[in-house]
Amino acid sequence: MTNPIDFNSVLSLIDRTISPTYLSATQEIVLREVWNGKTYSKMACDYNYDPEYIKTVGCNLWQILSNAFNEQINKSNFVPYMRQKISCSIVVNKRDELLTNQNSQVLSTESLKREFYHWATAPNTEHFIGRDKQIKLLKSWSQDSNCNCIVVSGMVGCGKTSLITKFAKDNQSQFDYVIWFSLNNSLSPTTLTNNFLKIIGQNQDQHSNSGFTQQDLSSLLAQLINHLKQKRILLVLDDLESILEVDQVGICYQRNLEDYGHFLRSIIATNHQSLMICASRVRPKSLEYYGMNQIKILDLQGLEESTIEQITNLDSTKIEKTKLLDLSTRLHCNPQLLKITASHLNIFHDDHEDLEQVVQELCLVEEIVSLLEQELDCLSKLEKEIIFWLAISCQPIPQKDLATNLKHAQSKIKFNKSIASLEKRSLMVKDNSQYSLMPIMKSYVRRKLVQLAL
Numbered sequence: 001m002t003n004p005i006d007f008n009s010v011l012s013l014i015d016r017t018i019s020p021t022y023l024s025a026t027q028e029i030v031l032r033e034v035w036n037g038k039t040y041s042k043m044a045c046d047y048n049y050d051p052e053y054i055k056t057v058g059c060n061l062w063q064i065l066s067n068a069f070n071e072q073i074n075k076s077n078f079v080p081y082m083r084q085k086i087s088c089s090i091v092v093n094k095r096d097e098l099l100t101n102q103n104s105q106v107l108s109t110e111s112l113k114r115e116f117y118h119w120a121t122a123p124n125t126e127h128f129i130g131r132d133k134q135i136k137l138l139k140s141w142s143q144d145s146n147c148n149c150i151v152v153s154g155m156v157g158c159g160k161t162s163l164i165t166k167f168a169k170d171n172q173s174q175f176d177y178v179i180w181f182s183l184n185n186s187l188s189p190t191t192l193t194n195n196f197l198k199i200i201g202q203n204q205d206q207h208s209n210s211g212f213t214q215q216d217l218s219s220l221l222a223q224l225i226n227h228l229k230q231k232r233i234l235l236v237l238d239d240l241e242s243i244l245e246v247d248q249v250g251i252c253y254q255r256n257l258e259d260y261g262h263f264l265r266s267i268i269a270t271n272h273q274s275l276m277i278c279a280s281r282v283r284p285k286s287l288e289y290y291g292m293n294q295i296k297i298l299d300l301q302g303l304e305e306s307t308i309e310q311i312t313n314l315d316s317t318k319i320e321k322t323k324l325l326d327l328s329t330r331l332h333c334n335p336q337l338l339k340i341t342a343s344h345l346n347i348f349h350d351d352h353e354d355l356e357q358v359v360q361e362l363c364l365v366e367e368i369v370s371l372l373e374q375e376l377d378c379l380s381k382l383e384k385e386i387i388f389w390l391a392i393s394c395q396p397i398p399q400k401d402l403a404t405n406l407k408h409a410q411s412k413i414k415f416n417k418s419i420a421s422l423e424k425r426s427l428m429v430k431d432n433s434q435y436s437l438m439p440i441m442k443s444y445v446r447r448k449l450v451q452l453a454l
C-alpha cells in the first residue's frame with residue numbers, strides 16, 4: 001500500500017520529539033526505507049552495508065523512538081503508528097486553525113514540514129547569560145532583507161558559539177529550517193552543501209561524497225540556493241576558522257578547502273530570503289569585499305561586568321566582589337578564561353594577594369596556556385610582532401613608537417589593519433593614543449620569552 005503521508009513530515013515529527021538528540025545519516029536511511037517497506041537485508045544490499053550492522057542500527061532506533069514517544073515502537077508497527085500520529089496532529093491542527101480562522105486554507109502535511117531543526121553538536125544554552133545588546137543587534141540584522149550573512153568573530157573562548165546558538169534557538173520560529181553545523185572536522189564544501197540538501201529533503205539517497213568535482217559543487221550549490229530562495233532557512237556555521245589558515249599574506253582558505261570561497265560567495269552574493277550566521281576566531285579575508293548590506297560582522301568582546309558574578313559563581317568563592325571584577329577586567333571578561341579562573345579561585349583566597357601575581361599564576365594553568373596558545377596561532381606574523389613589543393615594554397607604547405620597532409610592517413595600511421584587528425580581538429587596549437597588551441597575554445608572552453632565553 002502506498003503511504004499518503006510525506007516521509008519528511010514523519011522525520012520532522014521525530015526530530016522534534018527526540019530533540020536535543022538527532023538522527024544519524026544511517027538511522028535516517030533505515031527509517032526512510034522501513035517507511036518504504038524495505039527489509040533490512042534489501043537495505044544492506046542497496047546501501048552496501050553489513051546486514052548485521054543495519055539490524056543493530058534498527059534495534060537502537062526502535063529503542064530511541066519507544067523512549068521518546070513513550071510507546072512500544074518496532075519495525076512492524078512503525079508505519080501505522082506514525083501514520084496515525086501524523087493524521088491525528090493534522091486533525092488537531094486543522095481544528096485549531098478552523099477555530100481561529102474560518103477562512104483558513106485546509107491544512108496539508110506540508111505545513112508540518114515547518115519547524116525543521118537540525119542542531120547537530122550545538123551546545124546547550126540553558127545557562128546562557130547577558131549579551132542582550134548583541135542578541136538584539138543580531139535580530140535586527142536578521143530582519144534586514146539585504147543581509148544574507150552575519151559573522152560573529154572574536155578571540156578564542158569569547159562566547160561566539162554560545163551567542164550564535166542562543167540567537168538561533170531564540171529565533172527558530174522565524175525560519176522554516178534551522179540547520180547547525182560545525183566545521184571543526186574540516187568538512188569539504190561539497191560534503192557540507194550535500195549535508196544541507198539532505199536535511200532540507202533533497203539528495204536523500206546520496207550518502208557518499210567521494211569523487212565530486214568542482215562541477216558537482218556548482219550544481220549542488222545551485223540546488224541549495226534554490227531552497228534558500230523558496231524557503232526561509234537559517235544556516236548556522238560554527239568554527240569557520242577550521243577551514244582557514246594564517247599565511248604570509250593574511251588569512252586564506254586551507255589547502256584543498258579553497259572551494260569555500262565559492263560556497264560563501266554563492267550564499268552571500270545571491271538574492272534569497274535565507275540567512276547564514278557564522279562564528280569564527282578569524283575572518284576570511286574575502287568577506288571584507290562584500291557590501292555592508294549583504295554581510296554584517298560582529299566583533300565579539302568579553303561579557304558585561306554585570307554577568308561576572310554569575311559566570312564565576314561568586315557565592316561559592318571567597319574572593320571579594322571588587323577584587324573579582326578587577327581580576328575579570330584583566331582577563332577582558334572572556335567567559336572561557338573566567339570559567340577556568342573560577343575553578344581555581346580557591347587558590348586565591350587571600351584578599352591582599354596582588355592581582356598581578358594572580359594573573360602570573362593563572363598563566364601556569366594548563367587550560368589557560370592552551371587557550372592563549374590557540375589565540376596566538378590565529379595571529380599573523382605582524383600581529384605577533386606587535387604583541388611581542390607590547391609584552392616586553394613596561395609602559396604603554398604610543399602608536400608611532402610601535403611602528404618604528406617593527407620588522408614585518410611593510411606598509412602603513414597593514415600596520416593599521418593589524419592594530420585594529422588586535423583591538424577588536426580584545427588583545428590590545430588603546431588609552432590616550434597609547435597601546436598596551438591584555439594583562440594575561442602580557443604575562444604569558446613574557447613567560448614564554450624567558451623560557452626561550454634559558
Ligand SMILES: Nc1ncnc2c1ncn2[C@@H]1O[C@H](COP(=O)(O)OP(=O)(O)OP(=O)(O)O)[C@@H](O)[C@H]1O
Pocket residue numbers: 127128129130131155156157158159160161162163239279281311335336339
Ligand atoms: N553568554 C554566556 N553565558 C554563559 N556562559 C557563556 C556565555 N558565553 C560563553 N559562555 C561559556 O564560555 C565558554 C566559551 O564559550 P564559547 O564556546 O561560546 O566560546 P567561543 O568563542 O565559541 O570559543 P572558541 O573560539 O573556542 O570556539 C563556554 O563554556 C560557554 O558555555
Ligand SMILES: [Mg+2]
Pocket residue numbers: 160161162238239279
Ligand atoms: Mg566556538
